[in-house]
Amino acid sequence: MTDSSFTLIERHACCGGEVRFLSHQSRELGLPARVNIFLPKEALGGESVPAIYVLAGLTCNQDTFLIKSNAIRYAAEYGLALVAPDTSPRGADVAGEDDTYDLGAGAGYYVDATSDPWAAHYRMGSYIRHELPALIEQHCPVKAGCRGIMGHSMGGMGALSIALGDSGAWTTVSAFAPIASPSRVDWGQKATAAYFGGHEAEWGQYDPCLLLKSGRTHPGTFLVDQGLDDEFLPRLMPDLLEQAAKDAEQSLQLRRHEGYDHSYWFVQSFIQDHLKHHADGLL
């Protein structure tokens, strides 16, 4: 990374390419932000490659997905970059932001908070939708506008909602155990109270099922994997996602897996299919 926008913190050769730990000063977050990327050997050799943005879930950070998902070897095989952002701003210094796992630090929900004191820094929505891809495409060897997005749990919700919010900006989409309709479950309702000052209507921009209901669709097929022994199943509501997609005529391949839970042991079991899904759409 020769550019001043990113500071290179660590680099590690991996699977013929390179993992880079970066930091930068985020305009949207108003704070330094961390992001990890994987560049396959093609990118190190000067080619511009497609990039998949990978969004992690509650309690996670920019390290989690790359360490635990086993995505890198398939990204290397297919010649794809991976971009792994953090799950919230860090150091926003909002009272209580570190008190619970499902609000504040590690729980940005990929939304823009509208209510003080959260609104100043909790802007992961605009950060992931606009600021980060623009920066990555300006400064890294990735192909402009050739993007996929995927995520796990809260990050699966993020991937679906970001793709539905601007379907032209994201070519391929997939999710593991996404929160299909955050506005209807306690996790999201806690965020409503804090980030949106109680205004539930804000979820209209971020809730995958509400977006589908409002007529938003994406031209690609959403690949979604869901474990049937997922301890959070009542909060994820894959059936609701399936119905909303059907009603909206959104192409969805929802695969239910007997015996699998919510962990990255589940994610790693099916990650190859996701990378293949993105490679098929982007290459």
Place this chain on the structure above:
Amino acid sequence: MTDSSFTLIERHACCGGEVRFLSHQSRELGLPARVNIFLPKEALGGESVPAIYVLAGLTCNQDTFLIKSNAIRYAAEYGLALVAPDTSPRGADVAGEDDTYDLGAGAGYYVDATSDPWAAHYRMGSYIRHELPALIEQHCPVKAGCRGIMGHSMGGMGALSIALGDSGAWTTVSAFAPIASPSRVDWGQKATAAYFGGHEAEWGQYDPCLLLKSGRTHPGTFLVDQGLDDEFLPRLMPDLLEQAAKDAEQSLQLRRHEGYDHSYWFVQSFIQDHLKHHADGLL
């Protein structure tokens, strides 16, 4: 795990098989010990499968190798169990055992301490060589005596030394960035002072290069991968291992990799070859 010898703490479906987090009361360690295993679908279906023991390095525990190495998908593909023990006893309550990363907790060196106060619990040597495989083979669906061993760094040293110590007990052997001769480097010398009360000669049972020099060999080929940008290269001494193996006529495939460091980003890059090496020898 229906047997009373192991307590099942967590189980997670993974890659068609299952990861199990177990604990048991160790006779050798005189303490409760943790061990994680992966059983491929063949084992869940009632077959007895070969088992590979995977030994982690300094600062790690029973979780590290399974989470970070990406070994599971290849174990699943080849039908191999993985057994991931901890790297030291826990809760031995020896003064200073948590003070430094390279002695005490997380740094058992797969040796039996002979000097008080360490000798009572720091017996990872006998634990990994005898107690754990006997327990695993008695209580898990693995094939008795059909074992491989591999490890990373301190665990690579453990794998080589354990295999050289009882070549009939371990059919296949591999290592990532092993400490080739702990007795000659500061890490080992610190352990000498503590675990062996200054008696360097104890390393004769545990130091791979000393074992080779004393005439110990193993009938298989040792597969060893080493990154050339490894920050610990001067303490690992792969050249010394190569020379000792040559002198002892020990078959060794030592692969040096430009640009790779000591991390699990390196390990995951070559893990498939290691699982293949073990599968070829065990199946």
